[in-house]
Amino acid sequence: MIRPLFFALAATLSLTSTVQADPRADYVDFCADCHDANRLGGTGPALIPQTLKRMRGPKVAAVIRDGRVTTQMPGFSDDLTEDRIAALADYLKTPLEAVPPWGTEQIMASRVMDDDYDSVDAPVWASDPMNITLAVETGDHSVSVLDGDTFEVLDRFATPFAVHGGPKFDPTGRFVFIMSRDGWVQKYDIWALKQVGRVRAGLNSRNIAMSGDGKWLAVANYLPNTLTILSTEDLSVAEVHDVKGKDGTPSRVSAVYQAPPRESFVLALKDVPEIWEVSYSETPNLAIFAGGLAHDWRIEGPVAQDTAFPIRKITTPDYLDDFFFDQSYEHVMGASRKGTDGLVVDLVIGQKVADLELAGMPHLGSGITWKYKDTTVMATPHLKEAVISVIDMQTWETVKTIPTEGPGFFMRSHENSKYVWADVFFGPNRDVMHIIDKETLEIVKSMRPVPGATVAHVEFTKDGSHALVSVWEDEGEVLIYNAETLEIVKRLPMRKPSGKYNVWNKITFSEGTSH
Known part of the structure; x- marks a missing residue:
């Protein structure tokens, strides 16, 4: 009797272990309500390798087990064994089988403008509005608004998950725009100390850039391979560019920068040896703007007449995904993550003019x-x-x-x-x-x-x-x-x-x- 009972128990334990090690089922049961069935985020952030890049497996497992303090993320130590937690953490670090579309329709559907936001005519505080400093707190996804004279905390507000790339102020210094790794863009009114709204401009994003006139916000996306341009007024979509090189190769956007004197955005691309310059001028003279190389300009996709953002594609000798500009914004210093050297590109003529010892x-x-x-x-x-x-x-x-x-x-x-x-x-x-x-x-x-x-x-x-x-x-x-x-x-x-x-x-x- 003992031997058959032992084998029956062993079989039962083996079956239980198999069931317990099904991370897809555990994700549906414990995660999908907040993070969506496709792992691309809902009320909680996206749970994909691109978003969790800086969180190694054991750290992801700890969050599943213990939750996140001061957030709505609960711990599941009472529901999941250590083996199931480890398997679920590994599952979240695996790539998606397919990337869903994320264009104008999906972005606009995500947009939420706050009903309780009311504009004010002057700051609700007495500090110097030009000496306000924002401090990003990644420990609980918050930002503190500091008086630059007294260092008093005027406000502390919640941000989207994993702020990345640096907030961008409009030219008046009143509004600030904050982006998260999973593509959410938040608009906050420093004068009123209130959020204005949010929109998800991408699924995995790198950074944002503000146009010199303060009208447009460009969002660099890793996933999907797009550049999203938003209206700063109401976070509506002005345009979504699919990012493909001259030969049709799709590329992630490593970063986007503004070049105010040129009235343009400049893009660093991860997967093609090109620099992109995107004009936001209301009356662009393409021949002058492109340094006489008007044939290098092309408009990608359908563009509304009042929101045209023509693109200039400059071929480079190497892949460049990190930039620095001189004060005139005529020259861009570039380097790749290979870390072996760097170069200088003259944006006026669209050519490399120097190598850098870097x-x-x-x-x-x-x-x-x-x-x-x-x-x-x-x-x-x-x-x-x-x-x-x-x-x-x-x-x-x-x-x-x-x-x-x-x-x-x-x-x-x-x-x-x-x-x-x-x-x-x-x-x-x-x-x-x-x-x-x-x-x-x-x-x-x-x-x-x-x-x-x-x-x-x-x-x-x-x-x-x-x-x-x-x-x-x-x-x-x-x-x-x-x-x-x-x-x-x-x-x-x-x-x-x-x-x-x-x-x-x-x-x-x-x-x-x-x-």
Whole structure:
């Protein structure tokens, strides 16, 4: 009797184990209501590899098990065994079998404008509207609105899941637009301290760019391969471009930037060796705008006459997915994630004009410029090498390579500051912040304000008198420094603060901040 009973029990356990290891069924039962049956997000974020890229399997499993504090995400430790949780985490990291359409119809169907939003004639607070700073808190997907003089928190509001690419202010500094990795774009009124609305412009997105006139917002998408252009007035769709190279190859959009003097957006493409320039001028002179190369312009797809966004496609010698522009926006410095070199493209003639000595995977998107002797230099950290490259923007030659205590991610300065601040984001010295003298190009101080914690991303106040530094930890803080004495004058507790964005510095394109 014992032997048959043992085999029957073993068979039952084996069957139970098989049932328990069905992550698709568990997804339908426990996840689909919030994240949609296709894993592309609903009230909760998209659960696909592109969105979960920075969350390794064990971290995804921990969220499934324990939930997310201060969100609607519950924990499922009472419903799922550890094996089922692990299997579900692995399933969420697998690619989708098919990507559903996400064009104008789907985007507009997602748009929600807040019924309780009422416009105001003046700010509801007494602070300097040009010295407002937004601090993104990734720990619980929120943004704090800071008075740049007193550093009082004027508001703290919820954002879409996983903000990415940096918020963008309209030219007045009143409205800010925030984008998440799963394509949601949020419009927020800083004067009223209220959300205006949201729309999902893509399924997996990289960043956004504001047109110089403040009328259009361009959204760079990885999934699907599109560029979405929204009206900033009401978040309606002006146009959706399918992104394909000259030979028809589809491409993800690595990033989109605005080039105000050219009245255009400039796109970095991941999968084709091209740069795209998209005009938003109301009366574009294509021959002049394209530097005399009008034949390089083409209009992709159906375009309404009053919302025409013609495209210029520039062939490049290599794949370029990270850009930096000179102040005239006539030249773009580009590099690929191969990290072996870089180049300069003249946007006027649409050709490469110089090579750059940039080994170590430069993070050009975080580069900054300043006046140095009789020229202007650009400095960029590197993601794989413990150096900062300083480049003469007239000769495109490397002026100096500054050794650091590890690879960095962000750099910042201000016109009124004699220092450059550079973090060491990667490696064992991630708690270091280097202070570099702009004249000598030497590190004059290496600060460890919170030993063992990641210290990163600096933003200055409008006048450059104070620098805000993130302690990039879940129970983190923003440190307020006197930018002259380099002493901490205030600490603001926050949930894993990342980027900070000052209205004045951003809308005036300060030379010390990335654009």
